[in-house]
Amino acid sequence: MAFSSIVALLVLSLAPPGDVAASDVPNDEGGKIAVSWTRSPDTTVTSYRVLRQAVGATEWETLGFVGRLASTYTDDAAANDRQFQYRLIAVSPTETAESEPSAPAVATAQWFNTETLPALIGSAILIFVFLYFINRARRDRNLFIRRISGLDHVEEALGRATEMGRPTLYVPGLSSIADVATIASLNILGEVAKRTAKYGTPLIVPNTDPIVYTVAREIVKESYTSVGRPDAFNQDIVFFVTDQQFAYAAAVDGIMTREKPATNFLIGMFYAESLILAETGAATGAIQIAGTDAVAQLPFFITACDYTLIGEELYAASAYLSREPLLLGATKAQDYSKAIIVGLILLGTLLALIANVSTSRFM
Amino acid sequence: MQRRLPLMLVLVTGIFGAVAFFVPHGAVRSVDEVFRNDVQRILAAFSLVLGVGSIVQHHLTKIQRKASFWQYSWITLTALVLTAIVGVFGGIDPNRPGILPTHIGSFSFHIQTIFSNMMVPLAATMFSLLAFFMSSAAYRAFRARNVEATLLLAAAFILMLGAVPLGRAIHAELPSFAEWILAVPNTASKRGILFGVELGIFATSLKIVLGIERGWLGGGGGK
Amino acid sequence: MTPQADSARVSFWTRLQAIDRRWIYLVLAAVVIVPLLFPFKIKPKATTPVQKLFNYIDTMPREKALVISIDYTPDTRAELQPMVVALLRHAFATRRPVGVLAMAVYGLGLGEEALSQVAAEFNAHATNHEDSIINGEDYVFWGWTTPPLTVMLGMGERITNVFPVDYYGARTESLPIMRDLRNYDDMGILVTVAASAMPRSWIVYAQVQFGVHLSCGITAVSAADFYPYVNSGQFTGMLAGMKGAAEYEELVTAKMNKEGLDWGLRNRGTEAMSSQTAAHLAIMAFIIIGNIGFFATRRRK
Numbered sequence: 065m066a067f068s069s070i071v072a073l074l075v076l077s078l079a080p081p082g083d084v085a086a087s088d089v090p091n092d093e094g095g096k097i098a099v100s101w102t103r104s105p106d107t108t109v110t111s112y113r114v115l116r117q118a119v120g121a122t123e124w125e126t127l128g129f130v131g132r133l134a135s136t137y138t139d140d141a142a143a144n145d146r147q148f149q150y151r152l153i154a155v156s157p158t159e160t161a162e163s164e165p166s167a168p169a170v171a172t173a174q175w176f177n178t179e180t181l182p183a184l185i186g187s188a189i190l191i192f193v194f195l196y197f198i199n200r201a202r203r204d205r206n207l208f209i210r211r212i213s214g215l216d217h218v219e220e221a222l223g224r225a226t227e228m229g230r231p232t233l234y235v236p237g238l239s240s241i242a243d244v245a246t247i248a249s250l251n252i253l254g255e256v257a258k259r260t261a262k263y264g265t266p267l268i269v270p271n272t273d274p275i276v277y278t279v280a281r282e283i284v285k286e287s288y289t290s291v292g293r294p295d296a297f298n299q300d301i302v303f304f305v306t307d308q309q310f311a312y313a314a315a316v317d318g319i320m321t322r323e324k325p326a327t328n329f330l331i332g333m334f335y336a337e338s339l340i341l342a343e344t345g346a347a348t349g350a351i352q353i354a355g356t357d358a359v360a361q362l363p364f365f366i367t368a369c370d371y372t373l374i375g376e377e378l379y380a381a382s383a384y385l386s387r388e389p390l391l392l393g394a395t396k397a398q399d400y401s402k403a404i405i406v407g408l409i410l411l412g413t414l415l416a417l418i419a420n421v422s423t424s425r426f427m
Numbered sequence: 428m429q430r431r432l433p434l435m436l437v438l439v440t441g442i443f444g445a446v447a448f449f450v451p452h453g454a455v456r457s458v459d460e461v462f463r464n465d466v467q468r469i470l471a472a473f474s475l476v477l478g479v480g481s482i483v484q485h486h487l488t489k490i491q492r493k494a495s496f497w498q499y500s501w502i503t504l505t506a507l508v509l510t511a512i513v514g515v516f517g518g519i520d521p522n523r524p525g526i527l528p529t530h531i532g533s534f535s536f537h538i539q540t541i542f543s544n545m546m547v548p549l550a551a552t553m554f555s556l557l558a559f560f561m562s563s564a565a566y567r568a569f570r571a572r573n574v575e576a577t578l579l580l581a582a583a584f585i586l587m588l589g590a591v592p593l594g595r596a597i598h599a600e601l602p603s604f605a606e607w608i609l610a611v612p613n614t615a616s617k618r619g620i621l622f623g624v625e626l627g628i629f630a631t632s633l634k635i636v637l638g639i640e641r642g643w644l645g646g647g648g649g650k
Numbered sequence: 651m652t653p654q655a656d657s658a659r660v661s662f663w664t665r666l667q668a669i670d671r672r673w674i675y676l677v678l679a680a681v682v683i684v685p686l687l688f689p690f691k692i693k694p695k696a697t698t699p700v701q702k703l704f705n706y707i708d709t710m711p712r713e714k715a716l717v718i719s720i721d722y723t724p725d726t727r728a729e730l731q732p733m734v735v736a737l738l739r740h741a742f743a744t745r746r747p748v749g750v751l752a753m754a755v756y757g758l759g760l761g762e763e764a765l766s767q768v769a770a771e772f773n774a775h776a777t778n779h780e781d782s783i784i785n786g787e788d789y790v791f792w793g794w795t796t797p798p799l800t801v802m803l804g805m806g807e808r809i810t811n812v813f814p815v816d817y818y819g820a821r822t823e824s825l826p827i828m829r830d831l832r833n834y835d836d837m838g839i840l841v842t843v844a845a846s847a848m849p850r851s852w853i854v855y856a857q858v859q860f861g862v863h864l865s866c867g868i869t870a871v872s873a874a875d876f877y878p879y880v881n882s883g884q885f886t887g888m889l890a891g892m893k894g895a896a897e898y899e900e901l902v903t904a905k906m907n908k909e910g911l912d913w914g915l916r917n918r919g920t921e922a923m924s925s926q927t928a929a930h931l932a933i934m935a936f937i938i939i940g941n942i943g944f945f946a947t948r949r950r951k
Contacts, residue, residue, distance in 0.1 A: 093453040131713065138835065140807065173452045180449050187445075190626075194633055241643075244628045247635065251642030274478030275470065279643060286644075300488060304481035308546075310553035310725050322496055335846060336554060336726070336871065343560040346567075347671065357624040359617050360875050367568045375620045379627030382642055390639050398623075398630045405622055464800050543759060550725035558929065562678045563671040566936040570944045580937065587934055590870065590893055591927040592692040606697055614877045 079104045080161035081112060081152045086169035094144040094173035099137045101152055101163065108156040114139075119147035119168050129155075142171040189404070194397040201393025209395055214353050214371035215384050221351045222259050225326035231266035232256070233325040235316060235341065237332015237356070238309060241275045244379070245357050249332035250276070250283055251382035252355075256329060257287035261296055268319060269302040272312045277304040313337035317344045324348050330365065331355040331378065342368035355381065434638045441636030482507065514538045582608055663943040674936065681932040685924040692923045696897040699880050703865050703887025704901045706839060707740055714838030715747040715831050716740075719852070720757035721844035726869055727760060730843050732895035732919035733867035734761070737841060738768040738789075740902045743911055746838070747827050748789040751813070753801065753848055755794050762817065765791055771915055785818070786825040793817035798848070802855035806834050806862075834862035839886060843867040849876060853884050867894065892926055895919030 081101040089096035099114065109132045115124040116139060130137055142148055147168040154161045201207055225232045234256060236249040253269065260267040269284065271277035281302040288297040305315045317340065320328070328345040330338070330352065338354075338361040345352050346368050354365035355373030365372045373381060376398060383391035440462060447459035486500035513536055518525030520539040527536055534540070571577040588594035589605020634640035696704065707716060718737055722730045741748045750765060752758045769783040776782040783789065792813035795801060804812035809832065810822045822828050830836055840862055842849045849866040856862050863886055868876055870891025879885045889898055896919035903917065 091451055093451050093456055131711075140833070173454075175450055175452050177449055177451045184449055187629075190629060191633065194630060198639070244631045247640075247643050248627075248631060251640065254642045274474035274476075274481075277481060278474060278477055282644075283642065300485060303485040304478040306482075307478070308550070309723070310550045314549075314553055318499075336557065336869070339560050339564065340553065340556055343564050346564075357627065359620050359624070360872050362620075364564070367564050376623035376627035379624075379631050382640065391634070394630050394634050394639065398626050401626050401630075402623060405626075460800070464797055467797060539759065542756070546756070547724040547727070547759075550723065551727060554725035558682070559675045559678055562933050562936055563674050565933050566671075566674055566940045569937045569940065571941055580941075583937075584934060587930045590891070591930050592694050592923060593927050593931070595695060602695075602697060609874055610877050610881060613874050614881065617874060618878055 078108070078154055078156050078159050078161040079106045080163045081154055082163060084150060084152055084163045084166040086148065086150045086166040088169060088171050089138065091174055091177040091179055094171045095140060095142055097139045097142045097148060097150075097169050097171050099139060099150045099152075099166065101135055103132070103135050104154040104161065106154070106156065106161075108158075109154045110157065111155045113153040113155060113160075115151050115153065116142075117149050117151075117165070119149060124151065144171050144173060146170065190397075190401050193401050193404070194394060197393040197397040197400070198390055199393075201389040201396075205389040207389070207392045207396050209380065209384060209392060212373065212377050212380065212384055214355060214373045214377070215381055217351075217353065217371055218256065218385070219259070221327040221353055222256070222263060222265060224351055225260075226263040226265045228326045230326035231268050231323055232260055232327045232329070233316075233319060233323070233345075233350075234267060234269045234329040235332070236269065236271065236276060236280060237334055238272045238312060238337070239333035240273050241279060243333050245333040246273075246276055248378050248382060249355070250280060252329075252331055252385065253280060254283045254287050255382070255385040257284040258291050261288040261291045261293040264293075264296065267301050268323060268325065270305045270312070270316055270319060271302065272305060272307055272309075274304055274307070277302065309335060309337055310340075313340045316341055320344050320348050320350070325350055328352045329354075330369065331373070331381075334358050334361045334365075339364040339368060345369075430641075430644055433644060434641070438636055438638065441632070445636075479507075510538075510541060513541060663946040666939070667943045667947065678929065678932055681928045682925050685928045686922075689921065689924045692896075692920070692927065694893060694896045694900055694920065694923060696901050697894075699888040699890070700894055700897040700901070701887070703841075703889065704740070704898060706863070706865070706886045707737075707746075708744065708905070710746075710838035712744075712746060713830060713836075715749050715836060717749040717751070717837050717840040718761075719840060719842040719844075719848075720750065720752040720761040721754055721842050721846065721848040722760070723754050723756040723845070724760065726845040728922070729869050729892050729895070730845065730867060731760060731764060732892070732899060732917070733889045734764045734843055735768055736895060736898045736902050736917075736919070737867075738764060739771070739906065739915070740898075742768060742772050742783050742788065743902070743906050743909060745788075747831060749792060749809075749827075749831060749837070750789065751792040751801070752794040753798050753842075753844075755796075758794050758817065761791060765789060771913065775911070775913060786816075786820065787827055790822065790825055790827050790831070791817040792822065798851060799855060802852060803859070806856065806860040808833055834860045837862055839863040839865055841865045841867060843889075845869045845872065847875075849879070849885070853879060857884060865889075870894075892919050892922050896923050 081104050083102040084099065085101070086097050086099045088094075089098050101112075103109070111129050111132055112134065113129055114127045114137050116127050117124045127137070127139055127141075139148070139150070147170050149165045149168050151165045152163045154163075222232060234253055236253060237243070237246050239246050241247065257267060259265075267284070269280055271280055281299075284302050285294075285297050288294055306312050319325075320341075321344065325348075328350045330341055330345070331354065334341075334356050335358065338356070338358070342352060342354065342365055352369035353371045353373075354369040355378040356362065356365060357375050357378055359375070362372065362374055379398070380395045383395045444459065444462070447455050450456075483504065486504050488494075489497045489500040490504075513527070516525045516527045517536040517538060518527070520537050521535060524537070530536070569580060569583070571580055585601065586605045586608060588597060589602045594601040594605065631640065635643065716737065718734060720734065738748060750761050752761050765785075769785070769789070772781070772783045785791070792809070793816060795812060801812055810828060813822050816822050816825065834840070834856065840852065840856065842852050842864065844866065845868065849864070849868065852864055852866075857864050864884065865886045865888060866876060867889035868891075870893070873888070873890035873894075876885065876888060880888045889895060896917070899917040899919050903915070906912065
């Protein structure tokens with residue numbers, strides 16, 4: 065073939081993609097290999113075909129196609145602990161060009177996700193603070209917690225219901241038992257139930273989750289038994305209503321307007337129905353103590369209720385009411401953990417400010 | 428034993444759940460998936476049986492004793508039974524009929540019919556009540572009692588005006604200012620509350636896993 | 651002022667403070683209903699979060715899918731359904747593949763309704779197969795499955811494993827659209843439309859683990875909760891409440907008109923803005939009257 069023809073052929077043929085590299089995708093359970101390449105400089109390329117070959121096999125299998133702008137591909141069907149090689153074929157309307165195969169790569173499962181390292185370090189610090197204060201609480205049983213207004217008035221609110229001969233309504237929120245706010249609410253329910261059992265005040269606890277209903281029933285039953293009033297407990301105190309949000313709100317509103325409880329506890333996780341419950345309770349003249357960590361619902365409770373436990377005050381309630389030393393120690397640990405975070409935020413802000421000032425000075 | 432077994436279960440599953448967050452390996456993830464999916468589904472299904480049993484018992488007792496408003500209990504139980512029959516035997520919609528005859532005139536017996544014609548309007552009605560309750564709460568409770576309350580009122584006015592096109596007509600920058608109030612001071616205060624809430628969740632979860640908080644077992648309080 | 655006149659004035663304000671709340675409900679009902687019967691034209695201008703989402707969807711690669719997660723129930727339909735309709739119109743007008751799933755079982759009917767409505771709108775003006783919106787080719791409705799965590803994690807691996815059949819009973823692996831919509835990598839953005847904290851779960855389980863672009867459409871009352879995520883870039887823009895829906899509708903209508911798709915479609919979010927404006931003004935009036943009465947009676951004391 066004439067030299068000029070050979071040169072013409074070389075100049076006109078499609079340039080293949082280069083630098084094909086394959087590596088295990090990190091921090092996963094394996095089965096994935098990431099393939100990367102440098103795109104062909106030819107502008108006539110329309111797509112790339114991705115091929116894979118198990119090392120030792122003879123055939124190349126096509127995994128798929130990617131667009132002309134792509135330079136990465138993830139093979140998410142690579143068996144673990146097997147070596148695979150990859151190559152790409154640049155495709156244009158008239159011809160194709162194959163790349164060199166990549167070095168072999170093996171998909172492996174990792175035992176630790178390195179991206180969660182900051183979370184692990186943070187958790188370790190918080191757990192250390194927690195254990196320190198739990199330990200301290202065993203020795204010093206009079207740890208100080210500031211007054212929480214809503215909880216100080218629990219006795220007064222229950223006393224009002226007893227004097228008026230009207231029931232107390234306790235709504236443990238609309239979330240499931242997996243929600244920590246619900247568990248915090250059930251802990252408070254135990255304390256409230258002990259008091260209603262002692263004073264002989266009727267208690268009404270409607271539930272929206274079947275599991276929460278069963279747990280709440282056991283808690284109330286145990287509370288009544290613990291103060292020596294097992295006879296006062298009956299199945300009608302704690303009952304399941306419905307798992308539908310607004311149907312539940314309608315049911316509780318109905319209870320409020322018919323039974324006219326003197327005291328309402330709205331404690332747990334609430335959603336859009338919070339104002340419907342709180343305003344109806346206010347209209348019936350009940351004294352209302354609310355508590356939630358749903359930040360969006362706090363304004364409604366603060367407006368319509370007499371006392372509101374805001375955010376983490378809900379989690380401190382069980383320690384506050386029972387005065388158990390270990391629970392008080394855990395609450396102190398929360399406070400000091402928050403202080404550490406505030407300190408870190410201030411430090412970070414200061415460093416960012418210094419960096420900002422130094423950069424602008426050199427520009 | 429009655430208290431020890433649940434506490435041991437909580438300790439083991441709690442620690443395992445935390446470890447599963449850090450370990451992506453399939454051996455750990457597959458066990459975690461069984462706990463999260465299969466076990467949860469089974470528990471939820473059985474607890475629904477308990478829930479329905481509770482409704483039936485509660486309302487039957489009210490009917491037997493002829494307690495106040497016992498007639499509503501009849502309506503509740505009738506609705507429960509009818510919906511269950513239609514759901515099990517009446518099919519999902521006209522394209523997926525059940526074994527019950529599915530039409531009386533133009534009214535069809537499908538769970539989709541009950542859902543679309545009863546559940547949807549009822550739920551929307553209850554949600555709409557919020558507008559009325561908000562207006563009565565605003566009229567009754569929004570008072571400029573002190574400096575903080577006055578600031579709150581002013582912010583509320585700006586936000587309400589910024590949320591409707593009239594705000595832009597009053598001043599071109601009002602919606603942006605309203606957005607700034609939501610995006611900056613409001614976000615900052617929410618983040619502060621969120622820090623506390625998340626720490627509270629962390630601490631409460633740790634207390635439950637370590638068996639310090641035992642109120643959920645019944646009897647109230649901790650160790 | 652004479653003591654009698656002063657006493658009468660204060661007595662008036664005291665009575666007004668203690669007014670039966672049903673009068674307030676009546677006034678509010680009138681204020682909401684009248685603008686619906688006699689609407690005044692309002693053209694909402696897009697705020698930054700809405701514009702950001704619109705721009706992102708408008709400029710993302712054509713082959714990347716818009717996925718909508720119906721995470722709300724019928725009670726919030728008035729506020730959130732217009733968002734879904736507007737998003738679908740935007741995707742179909744720009745010929746992007748669409749995937750829809752429901753995380754709330756009661757959202758199934760709502761998702762189906764929105765898809766049917768928008769597909770019918772486009773098909774009413776289609777003259778050939780290319781212009782038509784076909785189920786399985788242009789969009790797929792995966793339906794609902796539980797629990798949400800399985801869905802969020804499973805979609806990162808293979809969507810057809812999470813939803814082996816679609817809402818209509820067809821095997822998802824056999825649908826043409828699913829050939830190029832395998833997992834999060836093939837999505838341009840996933841928009842979660844919710845009235846709950848579900849968008850946060852999407853961030854934790856989908857974005858942190860798989861890096862998928864997310865945005866959200868939420869009720870106005872929850873908007874404040876999600877601004878931190880918009881500011882940090884975890885959500886690419888946001889549609890907040892009926893006003894967010896109305897703003898997006900305006901942007902989509904302008905886009906469709908520019909593309910020659912001037913079909914005069916109804917925008918329910920925009921239609922409701924006149925009522926919402928009147929209601930906001932009414933509540934402000936209640937607050938002002940309540941405070942005047944508060945100061946008048948307090949001065950007397």
